[in-house]
Amino acid sequence: MDYNFKKIEKKWQAKWEKGKIYEVKENSKKEKFYCLIEFPYPSGEGLHVGHPRSYTALDIVARKHRMQGKNVLYPIGWDAFGLPAENYAIKTGIQPAIATAKNIKNFTRQLKSLGLSFDWSREINTTDPEYYKWTQWMFLQFFKHGLAYKDKIAINWCTKCKIGLANEEVVNGVCERCGGIVEKKTKEQWMIKITKYAERLLEGLEKVDYAPRIKDQQVNWIGKSEGTEVEFGIKNSELKIKVFTTRPDTLFGATYMVLAPEHEMVEKLKSKISNWVEVEKYIAKAKRKSDLERTELQKEKTGVELGGIKAINPVNNEEIPIWVADYVLTGYGTGAIMAVPAHDERDFAFAKKFDLLIREVISGGDISKGAFTEIDKGIMVNSEFLNGLKPSEAIEKMTAWLLEKKIGKKAVNYKLRDWVFSRQRYWGEPIPLIYCEKCGWVPVPEKDLPVELPKVKKYEPTETGESPLAAMEKWVKTKCPKCNGTARRETDTMPNWAGSSWYFMRYTDPKNKKEFANGKNLKYWMPVDWYNGGMEHTTLHLLYSRFWYKFLYDIGVIPKECGDEPYKKRTSHGLILGEGGEKMSKSRGNVVNPDDVVTRFGADTLRIYEMFMGPFDQAIPWDEKGVVGVYRFLERVWRLQEKVSGKNANREIEKILHQTVKKVGEDIEAMKFNTAVSQMMILMNAMSGEEKISPDVWKLFLRILAPFAPHLVEELWEKAGGKKSIHLEKWPEHDSKLVVEEEIDLVIQINGKVRDTVKARADIGEDDAKKFAIGSEKVKKWIEGKEIKKIIFVKGKLVNIVV
RNA sequence: GCCCGGGUGGUGAAAUGGUAUACACGCAAGACUUAAAAUCUUGUGACCGAAAGGUCGUGUGGGUUCGAGUCCCACCCCGGGCACCA
Numbered sequence: 075m076d077y078n079f080k081k082i083e084k085k086w087q088a089k090w091e092k093g094k095i096y097e098v099k100e101n102s103k104k105e106k107f108y109c110l111i112e113f114p115y116p117s118g119e120g121l122h123v124g125h126p127r128s129y130t131a132l133d134i135v136a137r138k139h140r141m142q143g144k145n146v147l148y149p150i151g152w153d154a155f156g157l158p159a160e161n162y163a164i165k166t167g168i169q170p171a172i173a174t175a176k177n178i179k180n181f182t183r184q185l186k187s188l189g190l191s192f193d194w195s196r197e198i199n200t201t202d203p204e205y206y207k208w209t210q211w212m213f214l215q216f217f218k219h220g221l222a223y224k225d226k227i228a229i230n231w232c233t234k235c236k237i238g239l240a241n242e243e244v245v246n247g248v249c250e251r252c253g254g255i256v257e258k259k260t261k262e263q264w265m266i267k268i269t270k271y272a273e274r275l276l277e278g279l280e281k282v283d284y285a286p287r288i289k290d291q292q293v294n295w296i297g298k299s300e301g302t303e304v305e306f307g308i309k310n311s312e313l314k315i316k317v318f319t320t321r322p323d324t325l326f327g328a329t330y331m332v333l334a335p336e337h338e339m340v341e342k343l344k345s346k347i348s349n350w351v352e353v354e355k356y357i358a359k360a361k362r363k364s365d366l367e368r369t370e371l372q373k374e375k376t377g378v379e380l381g382g383i384k385a386i387n388p389v390n391n392e393e394i395p396i397w398v399a400d401y402v403l404t405g406y407g408t409g410a411i412m413a414v415p416a417h418d419e420r421d422f423a424f425a426k427k428f429d430l431l432i433r434e435v436i437s438g439g440d441i442s443k444g445a446f447t448e449i450d451k452g453i454m455v456n457s458e459f460l461n462g463l464k465p466s467e468a469i470e471k472m473t474a475w476l477l478e479k480k481i482g483k484k485a486v487n488y489k490l491r492d493w494v495f496s497r498q499r500y501w502g503e504p505i506p507l508i509y510c511e512k513c514g515w516v517p518v519p520e521k522d523l524p525v526e527l528p529k530v531k532k533y534e535p536t537e538t539g540e541s542p543l544a545a546m547e548k549w550v551k552t553k554c555p556k557c558n559g560t561a562r563r564e565t566d567t568m569p570n571w572a573g574s575s576w577y578f579m580r581y582t583d584p585k586n587k588k589e590f591a592n593g594k595n596l597k598y599w600m601p602v603d604w605y606n607g608g609m610e611h612t613t614l615h616l617l618y619s620r621f622w623y624k625f626l627y628d629i630g631v632i633p634k635e636c637g638d639e640p641y642k643k644r645t646s647h648g649l650i651l652g653e654g655g656e657k658m659s660k661s662r663g664n665v666v667n668p669d670d671v672v673t674r675f676g677a678d679t680l681r682i683y684e685m686f687m688g689p690f691d692q693a694i695p696w697d698e699k700g701v702v703g704v705y706r707f708l709e710r711v712w713r714l715q716e717k718v719s720g721k722n723a724n725r726e727i728e729k730i731l732h733q734t735v736k737k738v739g740e741d742i743e744a745m746k747f748n749t750a751v752s753q754m755m756i757l758m759n760a761m762s763g764e765e766k767i768s769p770d771v772w773k774l775f776l777r778i779l780a781p782f783a784p785h786l787v788e789e790l791w792e793k794a795g796g797k798k799s800i801h802l803e804k805w806p807e808h809d810s811k812l813v814v815e816e817e818i819d820l821v822i823q824i825n826g827k828v829r830d831t832v833k834a835r836a837d838i839g840e841d842d843a844k845k846f847a848i849g850s851e852k853v854k855k856w857i858e859g860k861e862i863k864k865i866i867f868v869k870g871k872l873v874n875i876v877v
Numbered sequence: 878g879c880c881c882g883g884g885u886g887g888u889g890a891a892a893u894g895g896u897a898u899a900c901a902c903g904c905a906a907g908a909c910u911u912a913a914a915a916u917c918u919u920g921u922g923a924c925c926g927a928a929a930g931g932u933c934g935u936g937u938g939g940g941u942u943c944g945a946g947u948c949c950c951a952c953c954c955c956g957g958g959c960a961c962c963a
Binding site: 115157158241291405493496499609651657686692695756759827872 | 878879880881882883888889890891892895896899900903916943944955956959961963
């Protein structure tokens, strides 16, 4: 009888769905386990083989924990707002809502063919008005608590299409679509004050179980640095320029200042600047560059001096020039720096290029060659009262001095910037605010939520850069909820990150019409026990959603019992690359469609192949040939059923079996799925060498294979006499007596090189092992005529003779 | 440029500081077959050797250690992120 995966998979998928075996109810008597994967964006291309990598991994985790008796929630939904559907609409005129519904249907079919144990009864969709009503409601909470505000922010502006572009749509400074030149254009945008939570987001990392590299990325992204804020005066002016520095010890070496092109002081000093035309020209040019282009160290530095203006270094009253240069960014610190070319690489490069004074204030380097940046490898010089001190001591002394003179204070600075929350796009949640000439920005009353997206004729943003909604005069014109006067709706929409910032809470109570989720349900399910997703979401989605959650927690809409961190544990999967190691993409034509694999080899093969292909957290190229190997493994497992008979278990097989039970259990928790699979292959190879397999051994093996190959195993389980679904059976425990080896190969090394191995009891003592070693014929040859200096014994492993 | 990963056979890879290359693919030989496919068995890091065995070998160069793929320092290469893709 052949392994007919098509028939088996169809049969069991239908049975599971009918039996609702993966649907969960809140049940206070059972321990809950909330398993979460990042919900997909339902793109027109359909499922990518990268999706099942994460989904299968947590499916295995979910299935194991379910078998261990937990009440497991493993939900699925759609993060369906976004650019592709909108761009598709611009191209074809097909409404994003219609295209999205079609894509979701296709994704659903594909996901269901993989045998994932999702609870489909809790499916959610961010574009459903019943869902985004709450996204809007939450935005209003930010607004009401003063965390949403308007600010002028530069956006990418295509001068030809006259529309705002996402960073991704700007390729080499030109518009991806039309090739037009892209400029920066400042626009008023809704912002959310995530920076207010910078410290909390940092501290919170200490109490969660995230992979270290994820924590590192977040810590660096938040970028806390403690330093000093110093005021520099301007000659013949009352104005002061504030700078933030972590190196106040080098203040005597500050030989010039640099302002970001957008710095407000430039405009304020306009009347005094002798070369204004030149400065203005430079600023206009800088606006066209991205931050990345501006700060790149290797690129030639550019800048222009503010003619006729001097700053005053407060420590020595020296007059120093002020420059405007685009390597200084407005978003970080105060948007102005004191430049210490002798001890900062960027300042050094700039000073060299424009022939500015470089003054060494820390000895120990060679400042004719480059900046000397190592702290505490030198001594302060040319710094009056700091001379002779170590830089770390000088930092303290200088900070105290600045404080005393009232020209500086301690300051903490974060790299984290506030969240730009506006998009001038159609396919997103409308921002539920109304502008009234008299009352200002007024929230849409809760009873009027959701503010539904109206159907529009044109999806292109307007010529003024406003969203397509702005062209719908009927929709825009409304009444002020406060004074009932004429007013206008906000036409910006929310970014894609909005809906995904709280979706994991909606899963706990997806059909609730009165609240975003009931407190009882939240209390039962939150926090998420295990969240897996891509590394590419570490600094945006993961940080945004942590912030969002903390805010809702603070305003009391999330029960205290849930804690203020949404995810207990976070892991990451690596990308699946195309064959040859390049990223899979439509344009490269190397995209693998999971449907093809399922049709040719079955879902179980696809699942195990993706787990077996390599370490879960690393990027791995797809390899068609590797799929075959996994298929063969499952076929051989299928054929093993013929060997199952009432014979007693063979001790050797039992040992491997229990070692496998132990290893597979541990490897699933550690996400070492590849070695879990290889261990099961070892067991399978051992079993196929036997005449007969005892039914007990067989059933135990099926139970550990069940989370990996749910369909195949369910069929074999039924044939072996299983009454209920194997996925509701108990996860096995290993027998610790059977796991230990009694006999080992004792390795004998001379100077760390293996010269012999001998069979020995696993618990062989040091003296016996040494006797064995010296007695070995092979060893004699190597130690003859040499003096034995030392013998090292490692229990259960080896003896190393040093000669 | 900055932050975070990674670099081991022909290929995907395995390895609490202790036998480097488990498992799988590929390849080669053999069995079965009229034949092929499938399946099964055996072999498979490189070099020298008939063999026994030896030498070399985990991106490069150094270091620590009885012993380093693993720890430390410097460098090279590849992947992810860099705030409006999701």
